Amino acid sequence: MSGFEGSYLGANDKISPRAVMECKICWTPYDPEEGDDTRQVLPGTPFIHLPDDWSCPNCDAPKEQFLVSHDPGSDAMAEAAVLSAKTKALVTDFTEVWHAKMRDVPIVNKLLHVQAVGWRMHEGRPLGILISPWFMNLIQLPAEGEDWNDLMAGAKEVHSFPSGQYEFICNTREQTGGYKACSLFSPMNDFKSQAAAVEVAEAVMVALFQEEHRAETDRSADIRAAREEEIAAVQAAEEAAAEEAKAKEQPVPILTDAPTRRQIISAGMASSEAD
Secondary structure, three states: OOOOOOOOOOOHHHOOOOOEEEEOOOOOEEOOOOOEHHHOEOOOOOHHHOOOOOEOOOOOOEHHHEEEEEOOOHHHHHHHHHHHHHHHHHHHHHHHHHHHHHOOOOOOOOOOOOEEEEEEEEOOEEEEEEEOOOOEEEEEOOOOOOOOOOOOOOOEEEEEEOOEEEEEEEEEEOOOEEEEEEEEEOOOOOOOOHHHHHHHHHHHHHHOOOHHHHHHHOOHHHHHHHHHHHHHHHHHHHHHHHHHHHHOOOOOOOOOOOOOHHHHHOOOOOOHHHO
16 A cells, blocks of 8 residues: 555545645654645645655655644545445436436436535535436435434425525435435426536525525415415405495305415315315
8 A cells, every 4th residue: 555654554545635744753744735845845735746755854754654743624525425425325326217217208308317416514414416307306315323214205394494494305215225305496307408407506505505595495475475465355356246246236246266265375275165
C-alpha cells in the first residue's frame, strides 16, 4: 500500500485534501494552504498530491513518515462516502424498475434516466432528489443504525422544512430498504433533457431550506381561502335566488348544480346527503 504511516494506516483515500500532516521525526507540519517554499510546492497543494520523492523540508524524512495532525475535511469526506453508498443503492433499485416495468409505459419520458441529485445530510439522515423518467421525488433515507424496513407501504407522514410542510409516503425497496418519498413532479413530460431536470432538482434542494419560499410550498392557507371564496359565492347565489323568489312570491329554488358547503370544504369528497 502506498502512502504514509499513521492513524490512517497509509491509506491516502482516507484523508481529505485539507488534511494537515506532521512529520513524526521532527514534528514539522505540512499545511496544504501554505504549501512548501523549500520544494517549490504551491499553496493549495494537498498532501496526497505531493510528488513521491517529496520529503520533510526540515529533516528529509519521506512522506510515509508523516502523521495526520488534523483533517478539517474528514467529516465531510465520511459523509460523502455514506451518501454515495446510500444513493447508489437507490439508483440501482429504480434503474431495475425502469428496465423491468416502466420502459414501455406511455407516461415515461425516455429522454431522462434515473439519477440522484443534491443529496445532503439533514438531521442525521440522507435527504435528496431522485430523478427518474416517470417522477421526481424528494427522498429521505434512514440514519446510520436506523432500520426502516418495517415501514408500512403507503403510510403518510408530514415533515417540516424551513420552506414549509411536505407530505411523504413510506415505502421499501430490495436494495434501498425503507425510505420516505415526497412527490415533486409526475409525470415528467415537461422536461426536455436530463440537464433541465437536474437543474430543477438542484434548485429545489436550495429552496427547500429557504424560509422565503414558505408561501409557495405551504398551500393550506391558499386552499382554505379559495374554499371560503367558493362558499361565499354559493351563499351569495342562494341569497340572490331567495330575494328573487320573494319578490315574485314564489318558492325558493334549490340550486341543485351548486356544490354544498360540505362538498366545498371537503373538496367534493362528502356526499350531499351528509349535509
